[in-house]
Amino acid sequence: MSAYDDLMAFQRETEALSQVAGRLGWDQETVMPRGAAEQRGEEMGVLEGILHARRIDPRIGDWLAAAEPTDPVAEANLRHIRRSFERTARVPARLASALARTxxxxxxxxxxxxxxxxxxxxxxxxxxxxxxxxxxxxxxxxxxxxxxxxxxxxxxxxxxxxxxxxxxxxxxxxxxxxxxxxxxxxxxxxxxxxxxxxxxxxxxxxxxxxxxxxxxxxxxxxxxxxxxxxxxxxxxxxxxxxxxxxxxxxxxxxxxxxxxxxxxxxxxxxxxxxxxxxxxxxxxxxxxxxxxxxxxxxxxxxxxxxxxxxxxxxxxxxxxxxxxxxxxxxxxxxxxxxxxxxxxxxxxxxxxxxxxxxxxxxxxxxxxxxxxxxxxxxxxxxxxxxxxxxxxxxxxxxxxxxxxxxxxxxxxxxxxxxxxxxxxxxxxxxxxxxxxxxxxxxxxxxxxxxxxxxxxxxxxxxxxxxxxxxxxxxxxxxxxxxxxxxxxx
Amino acid sequence: MSAYDDLMAFQRETEALSQVAGRLGWDQETVMPRGAAEQRGEEMGVLEGILHARRIDPRIGDWLAAAEPTDPVAEANLRHIRRSFERTARVPARLASALARTxxxxxxxxxxxxxxxxxxxxxxxxxxxxxxxxxxxxxxxxxxxxxxxxxxxxxxxxxxxxxxxxxxxxxxxxxxxxxxxxxxxxxxxxxxxxxxxxxxxxxxxxxxxxxxxxxxxxxxxxxxxxxxxxxxxxxxxxxxxxxxxxxxxxxxxxxxxxxxxxxxxxxxxxxxxxxxxxxxxxxxxxxxxxxxxxxxxxxxxxxxxxxxxxxxxxxxxxxxxxxxxxxxxxxxxxxxxxxxxxxxxxxxxxxxxxxxxxxxxxxxxxxxxxxxxxxxxxxxxxxxxxxxxxxxxxxxxxxxxxxxxxxxxxxxxxxxxxxxxxxxxxxxxxxxxxxxxxxxxxxxxxxxxxxxxxxxxxxxxxxxxxxxxxxxxxxxxxxxxxxxxxxxx
Missing domain, CATH: 1.10.1370.30 (Neurolysin; domain 3)
Structure with a gap:
């Protein structure tokens, strides 16, 4: 496995979890029982926490440094992942959490x-x-x-x-x-x-x-x-x-x-x-x-x-x-x-x-x-x-x-x-x-x-x-x- | 935070994720578009993988060893967690994966x-x-x-x-x-x-x-x-x-x-x-x-x-x-x-x-x-x-x-x-x-x-x-x- 393959395998799971979070969002707006809001809030919070931890996982930085794109698709994938990783890294955890809370x-x-x-x-x-x-x-x-x-x-x-x-x-x-x-x-x-x-x-x-x-x-x-x-x-x-x-x-x-x-x-x-x-x-x-x-x-x-x-x-x-x-x-x-x-x-x-x-x-x-x-x-x-x-x-x-x-x-x-x-x-x-x-x-x-x-x-x-x-x-x-x-x- | 508190905080997230997985199961049997089955399979696989990793997380063993129940509720929680942890640990990864596949x-x-x-x-x-x-x-x-x-x-x-x-x-x-x-x-x-x-x-x-x-x-x-x-x-x-x-x-x-x-x-x-x-x-x-x-x-x-x-x-x-x-x-x-x-x-x-x-x-x-x-x-x-x-x-x-x-x-x-x-x-x-x-x-x-x-x-x-x-x-x-x-x- 190359660094690029490792990165993409990791990213694939993150994307799948992100789809799961999106599906819960749909559920919330269409079919969720009214009384479930608080419980769902905590479930979503846990899922978002896992997604956030994956997005700032330091291995991404290592993989990005080592990955060598061999075609335009790989190049575009790396561009997206790098951009998202760098953006996430620039926001201090304290600020991200204050923004979420506020x-x-x-x-x-x-x-x-x-x-x-x-x-x-x-x-x-x-x-x-x-x-x-x-x-x-x-x-x-x-x-x-x-x-x-x-x-x-x-x-x-x-x-x-x-x-x-x-x-x-x-x-x-x-x-x-x-x-x-x-x-x-x-x-x-x-x-x-x-x-x-x-x-x-x-x-x-x-x-x-x-x-x-x-x-x-x-x-x-x-x-x-x-x-x-x-x-x-x-x-x-x-x-x-x-x-x-x-x-x-x-x-x-x-x-x-x-x-x-x-x-x-x-x-x-x-x-x-x-x-x-x-x-x-x-x-x-x-x-x-x-x-x-x-x-x-x-x-x-x-x-x-x-x-x-x-x-x-x-x-x-x-x-x-x-x-x-x-x-x-x-x-x-x-x-x-x-x-x-x-x-x-x-x-x-x-x-x-x-x-x-x-x-x-x-x-x-x-x-x-x-x-x-x-x-x-x-x-x-x-x-x-x-x-x-x-x-x-x-x-x-x-x-x-x-x-x-x-x-x-x-x-x-x-x-x-x-x-x-x-x-x-x-x-x-x-x-x-x-x-x-x-x-x-x-x-x-x-x-x-x-x-x-x-x-x-x-x-x-x-x-x-x-x-x-x-x-x-x-x-x-x-x-x-x-x-x-x-x-x- | 006591070992028991740490364990329960970890467990709380696992339980919340498990509810998320259950909700996707409901979705699959009631409202999911027919053509989404394969994609959903992969999403569920990732979520189950995360749940499994949490269930065999070695920190659970440490927390269980150190936790001291102070009331019947804590005692029951520890009993459930210990039972589940020990059962999961007894099944070799190879066997669990063969069972899932078969x-x-x-x-x-x-x-x-x-x-x-x-x-x-x-x-x-x-x-x-x-x-x-x-x-x-x-x-x-x-x-x-x-x-x-x-x-x-x-x-x-x-x-x-x-x-x-x-x-x-x-x-x-x-x-x-x-x-x-x-x-x-x-x-x-x-x-x-x-x-x-x-x-x-x-x-x-x-x-x-x-x-x-x-x-x-x-x-x-x-x-x-x-x-x-x-x-x-x-x-x-x-x-x-x-x-x-x-x-x-x-x-x-x-x-x-x-x-x-x-x-x-x-x-x-x-x-x-x-x-x-x-x-x-x-x-x-x-x-x-x-x-x-x-x-x-x-x-x-x-x-x-x-x-x-x-x-x-x-x-x-x-x-x-x-x-x-x-x-x-x-x-x-x-x-x-x-x-x-x-x-x-x-x-x-x-x-x-x-x-x-x-x-x-x-x-x-x-x-x-x-x-x-x-x-x-x-x-x-x-x-x-x-x-x-x-x-x-x-x-x-x-x-x-x-x-x-x-x-x-x-x-x-x-x-x-x-x-x-x-x-x-x-x-x-x-x-x-x-x-x-x-x-x-x-x-x-x-x-x-x-x-x-x-x-x-x-x-x-x-x-x-x-x-x-x-x-x-x-x-x-x-x-x-x-x-x-x-x-x-």
Whole structure:
């Protein structure tokens, strides 16, 4: 056995245990009895402790020093393992444990503060988290830029400067597009009516299968928040239903199918290796958003969906063109997760800028509420009146996720690049979509993106798939064309 | 920290991981996607490897040598840990791994052989398993009786001699009772009709709640084989439905509720310690069988159930007295799991005698089929014509479970003892049962048996609860009285 073989055998077990931990997470969100929470907390704590001990096992350092990669797969495996090992080693045990303890308490405080619309109740623990994350960022950065070091956890290789340039180009054109749409004479109507949840679930299963989700290696359950979980042969998704809003269920499902098929389509040979998962949050989100928006909310596909909804729920009272507008309708609102395709990134950009200030030390956590509302007013034209529709709406910061939000918009940017490229390669895609078959597009993504798992660096992967360096331009062009047509701009 | 504290902290993590492994087992039997089997096998293998390494960790030996128990709980914890540590240490790694490998293959061969009614296809791998189990038994026995060493895994402290004496007294009287029932003029009728599965499940949930199952710390799902899984705050059960046989679903549920409430009712202070689970298979089975038979199939409770079934499925076409006979009806048959209360133990006694011969080396595994059929003919009066209704009907031996079968009958014997004692203490029990409320009985069992978990040795626990040494006499008296009344003997 070479050092590389030893390392990979050790890593294989760690990856398998990590899948086990993920499966328990699924269980917790879907089927776990309510009274089991405390017991499960201790079980997960033990499992996480074992995983942590394995991740900092000093033998990894020895193996890494001795291993000699002989092919690109081995090289990529070593790159991932080295990066993870070095990052883990840089965070002192005391800090890691303080972060775990504080965020575990903070999540409950956040939920209570949000329910009570009481930012002041959350501010002190937020300040603790920010202080600890700043310390962690400095430790991880090792002399580099602290925020970038956090970002690197979710999007290896990305920097705030690159993202700022992209997002800076997005922001004014998204605002202009939003204003034009909302001010246009032509306005799509809302969907009215009630839609039985069981029928929504049946239709969403049909959509999942249409988008290539393999039910033999997955399943769909209901949960409070839709998510995708697991890798390899066991990738499960959840969805939810709202009787007055079938699009919530249907498009959540398509979105999670984008995440899940990415995991399902990774080369089987990478199972239980660092290459056996989606390579970054941004690339992951590019798949889910492309499935959901560029494909699922296209004129061609919504034409087919119009027929499906008519069959399932009865006449929607509008023709396929109007239905296309309804599916894509812009609306005012405070909540990121309810935002339409045009405004979604504005919600993200706001968070990106504020969290950089928090980590950079130029924004006092106690002032977050005001800073949020000021910025929101600047970007959206109206001001949140309650913390639950402002800075308390998302769970992320309470659990210590700083550097995560920008990957949502980066995913949209990547989706724009990938969609432009696949449309060039697939001139007849609309005919397939109009027949309810997105498979030419999802097969294209499978072969150029998904199958590779963690083999290439995120930006390189997108560039290999599209033939061009990633840029926000295709996303903007796509949005301006699509919404220009819907709103008659 | 004392050596005892260190040992218990280590043990606590092991118990938590063991719960995780159990939860994955539940997942596998209920919700796991079919295509995930291979991946799950590897995940489970890694987790089991970690558990095994913890169980033979040499530090346990040091802690055990240094620990000084200061109270009965500590004494019981040390007894359990010492027993498990010494047993694990006695089995050479080579043998443990050969057993794991062989039984994993054998289970598939058994299923195929049973489906094809082909004992010859199973005999060679059975011979391998028996050879390995004999080797394991000799290693565990450490000079003592090999079969007892296997039995001890499921029923600590039990010996084949004690069980033989009990079972020897059971056998002739059960045969005589069976013959008298089947030859009686008065014969209960079968239940006819079809019973919608969803309604069966709804009624079985009602029964589970009536018997004290806490849904806040558990859940019921469907599975091919009913089982109970987990300890503490997360104890789940499964059931199954047959449209023509609602009793299968209802009484399987009550049976599993007996197992599950035992686990749920153990003192919370014992969670994640060796005392935090049912103390033996025999005691576990005593709870499930007592819930199912002595309580669930009593005249008083079936009177209430008659009303429930009428409400749920419509008029059963018989009065409560006839319904009581129908629920308890004896019938000829080859299959243990389908046997009535009188004949069930005859099925078990046959297996107990044959497996002792296999482990003792006086029965060649190649001859098991013939030996089984001969013995079956002697006890039941008719002879199996197919291996699937003979020695291939149960999975146990294919997975290496030797010494497990007798705990089923021991459980029935214990149930007989406990039931006699609780009836003495609860003179008004029938009135509660007739109102659909077994809680006086289940509360009695909770306080005298279940709450103690693994604190007392199995026989001692029964003796403390009943005030008498365990004996088969109460079971026989109960069966003869109950079935004498039903069949007018």
């Amino acid at each position: 965020t575990s308490v903070a999540q409950g405080k956040w939920a209570a503060a949000r329910a009570a619309d009481d930012f002041a109740a959350f501010a002190p623990v937020l300040a603790e988290i920010v202080a600890l994350k700043r310390e962690e960022a400095a430790a991880l950065a090792n002399g580099g830029a602290p925020y970038d070091a956090l970002l690197d956890d979710y999007e290896p290789g990305a920097t705030a400067d690159t993202l700022s340039a992209m997002f800076g180009a997005l922001r004014p054109r998204l605002i202009a597009l939003r204003d034009a749409c909302l001010g246009a004479d032509r306005q799509p109507t809302r969907l009215d009516g009630t839609f039985p949840p069981d029928a929504q679930l049946m239709l969403s299963e049909k959509l999942a299968a249409a988008f290539g989700y393999d039910f033999n290696r997955g399943r769909i359950d209901r949960a409070v928040h839709p998510f995708s979980s697991g890798s390899g042969m066991d990738v499960r998704i959840t969805t939810r239903t709202d009787p007055t809003d079938p699009f919530n269920c249907l498009y959540s499902t398509i979105h999670e199918v984008g995440h899940a098929t990415y995991e399902q389509n990774i080369d089987d040979a990478y199972l239980f290796t660092p290459l056996g998962q989606g390579v970054s949050m941004g690339v992951h989100e590019s798949q889910s958003r492309l499935y959901e928006n560029q494909l699922g909310r296209s004129r061609a596909f919504t034409g087919w969906l119009h027929g499906q909804m008519t069959d399932t729920f009865g006449d929607p009272g509008m023709d396929p063109d109007a239905f296309f507008g309804t599916v894509n309708r812009l609306h005012k609102g405070y909540i990121r997760t309810e935002a339409d395709e045009v405004q979604y990134n504005l919600h993200v950009l706001l968070r990106f800028d504020l969290e950089r200030q928090l980590i950079g030390g130029t924004l006092d956590p106690a002032d977050l509420d005001e800073a949020w509302n000021d910025r929101f007013k600047a970007d959206f034209g109206y001001r949140p009146s309650r913390a639950s529709e402002g800075c308390l709406q998302d769970v992320h910061w309470s659990v210590g996720l700083f550097g995560y939000f920008p990957t949502y918009s980066l995913g949209n940017v990547y989706a724009g690049c990938l969609y432009a490229a696949l449309r060039r390669d697939l001139p007849d895609l609309d005919a397939a979509l109009a027949a309810g078959d997105p498979r030419p597009a999802t097969d294209w993504l499978r072969d150029r993106v998904q199958v590779h798992g963690g083999l290439y660096r995120p930006r390189d992967l997108i560039e290999r798939a599209t033939g061009e360096a990633p840029s926000e331009a295709p996303l903007l062009e796509y949005l301006e064309a699509k919404f220009g047509a819907i709103y008659g701009l | 039984t994993s293959v054998a289970q598939g061969k058994w299923a195929a052989a049973r489906a094809a009614d082909d004992f010859a296809a199973f005999a060679p791998v059975l011979a391998e398993i028996v050879a390995l189990k004999r080797e394991e038994a000799a290693a565990l026995a450490n000079g003592g009786a090999p079969y007892d060493a296997l039995l001890d895994d499921y029923e600590p402290g039990a010996t084949a001699d004690t069980l033989s004496a009990m079972f020897g007294a059971l056998r002739p009287r059960l045969i005589a009772l069976r013959d008298a029932c089947l030859g009686a003029d008065r014969q209960p009728t079968r239940l006819d009709g079809t019973f919608p599965p969803d309604a069966q499940l709804m009624l079985s949930e009602k029964l589970a709640a009536a018997f004290g199952y806490d849904f806040n710390r558990g859940r019921i799902d469907r599975a091919v084989h009913p089982f109970s899984s987990g300890s503490g705050m997360d104890v789940r059960i499964t059931t199954r439905t047959d449209p023509t046989d609602p009793f299968n679903c209802l009484y399987s549920t009550i049976h599993e509720v007996g197992h599950a409430t035992y686990e749920q009712n153990i003192d919370d202070a014992y969670l994640f310690t060796p005392l935090g689970q049912g103390v033996s298979m025999g005691v576990h089975e005593s709870q499930s069988r007592l819930y199912e038979n002595q309580l669930g199939r009593s005249r008083a409770f079936t009177g209430w159930l008659h009303g429930q079934m009428t409400d749920t499925f419509g008029d059963p076409g018989m009065d409560p007295d006839a319904f009581f006979g129908t629920v308890n009806r004896l019938h000829k048959g080859y299959i243990r799991t389908e046997a009535d209360e009188v004949q069930y133990n005859l099925h078990v006694l046959l297996r107990f005698d044959l497996e002792r011969q296999l482990i003792g080396g006086t029965l060649d595994p190649a001859d098991l089929d013939e030996a089984w059929n001969d013995r079956f003919k002697a006890d039941f009066g008719y002879r199996p014509s197919r291996a699937s209704e003979g020695c291939l009907q149960d999975v146990h031996w294919s997975v290496g479970l030797f010494g497990y079968f007798p705990t089923y009958s021991l459980g029935n014997v214990y149930a007989g003892c406990l039931y006699a004692a609780l009836r003495r203490d609860l003179p008004d029990l029938d009135a509660a049962l007739a109102a659909g409320d077994p809680r006086p009985a289940t509360d009695w069992l909770r306080d005298r048996v279940q709450v103690h978990g693994g604190l007392y040795r199995p026989r001692d626990l029964i003796e403390r609860a009943t005030g008498e040494a365990p004996s088969e006499a109460p079971l026989l008296e109960y069966l003869e009285a109950k079935f004498g009344a039903i069949y007018g003997l």
